[in-house]
Amino acid sequence: MKLKNLVSILLVIVMSGLLIYGYKLYNKTFVSNTSFNEREVYITIPTNSTHEDIKKILTPYVKDFDQLDAVFQQVSFEQSYIPGRFLLKKGMSNYDLIQALKYNVPVKLTFNNQETIEKLVSRISFQIEPDSIALMNVFLEPEFLEENNFTKEDVLSMFIPNTYEFYWNTTPLKVRNQMHKEYTRFWNEERRTKAEKLGLTPTEVITLASIVQKETAKVDERPKVAGAYLNRLEKGMLLQADPTVVYSKKLLSNDFDQIIKRVYLKDLKLDSPYNTYMYKDLPPGPIAMPDISSVDAVLNPEKHNYIFFCASVERMGYHEFAENLAQHNVNRDKYSAWLDKNNIQ
Structure with a gap:
């Protein structure tokens, strides 16, 4: 009888110990261990990160890193860290955190209108x-x-x-x-065929498209501007594109962050291969990264006889076009007067 009682007592002690251990293990594994207020955050783990590196990265986002670390050790997770970008959600448990660190979340890589x-x-x-x-x-x-x-x-x-979609690492x-x-x-067959008919390579098309885009922000006007530039090229004229002067000025000063609102006569003499007032044909490369609408504007230009154009003071953002220099000078003088009146330097 005494032996049975002793066995019962031992069983109770063992069961109690297991329950306590199980409770602690549950808390350690499945109870929330995040410390950030946002609904979700992204973290990045660099290539070749050590366990100590991981600690520094995760500590700002967890309540108790030692608790998380203990679970790490139990599952030997530190032997299989993967670099990348990972999504953490508010309220995640240590188990959830470990699972999250197994799934590298891609980055939506974007860029446009870069000048260099x-x-x-x-x-x-x-x-x-x-x-x-x-x-x-x-x-x-x-x-x-x-x-x-x-x-x-x-x-x-x-x-x-x-x-574009890439993994962070x-x-x-x-x-x-x-x-x-x-x-x-x-540059599929259709676009290449159109470029060949214009006598341009794909890179030349993009170079001209970059000038067109810098010339006008109005997408619906780009085919008309492209047509004027192509008319100049066909006649063997200088392109005389103000955006190439602006680019030359930035390039020569090594300052592409400056904002240039006006091109002066002295600027037209800047000695740069990108200055189409000084050098014939297209510049050596694009003066910016044109978007697809600008490229297709060059490939599908408006057919007309315009050679000149100048910013309009009546339709802001658009241009006034001319077939001859006399009409262009009228448009240009009107625009210059508007710049002076509004003190635009």
Whole structure:
């Protein structure tokens, strides 16, 4: 009888111990352990992160990292950290957190209207793990440029503005390969045929499209502007595009953040291969990253006899077009007077 009582007591003690252990284990594993107020947050874990690195990254987002760490140890998770971008949700338990750290969430990589390859890589590196230097080295790799008929001046034309999906910890080479793949897909047979009929290569089309886009923000006016520029090229005239003067001014001063509202006569003499008042034909490369509407405007230009155009003071954002210099001078003088009246420097 005494032995049975002893066994019963021992069983009670064991069961109690198991219940306590189970309760602690449950709390440690399945009770909320997040400390942020937002509904969800994204964190990034760099390549080759150590367990100590993970602690520094996660500590701001969990109530008790030691508790989370204990679960890490139990499942040997520290042996299988994966780099990338991960989604944490408010109220997640340690179990949920560990599961979340197994699923790398892609980044929606976006860029548009970048004026130089340097500004582009800066924009891209802000969104994914590789830095600007690593991206620049891959984008400007001599063998790649030569194989694909690009130069360091026109390689910006390879990047079609859009939204792309990449893992945060993707490599520079994967980014370049995907961008080139999208470029090849964009330049399908129909677009290439249209470019050939204009006597232009795809990179030349994009270069002209960048000028058209900088010339007018009005999408519906771009085919008309493109037609005027193509008329000049056909006649062997200088393009005399003010946006190329603005670009030259920024390039020579190495300041692409400055805002230039007005082009003066002295600016037209800036000695830069991008200055189409000084140098004939198209500049060496695009002066910005044109969007698809600008590229298609060049490929599908409006047919007309206009050679000149000037910003309109009556239809803001649009231009007044002219077939001859006399009419253009009237339009230009009207616009210059408006600039002076409004003290636009």
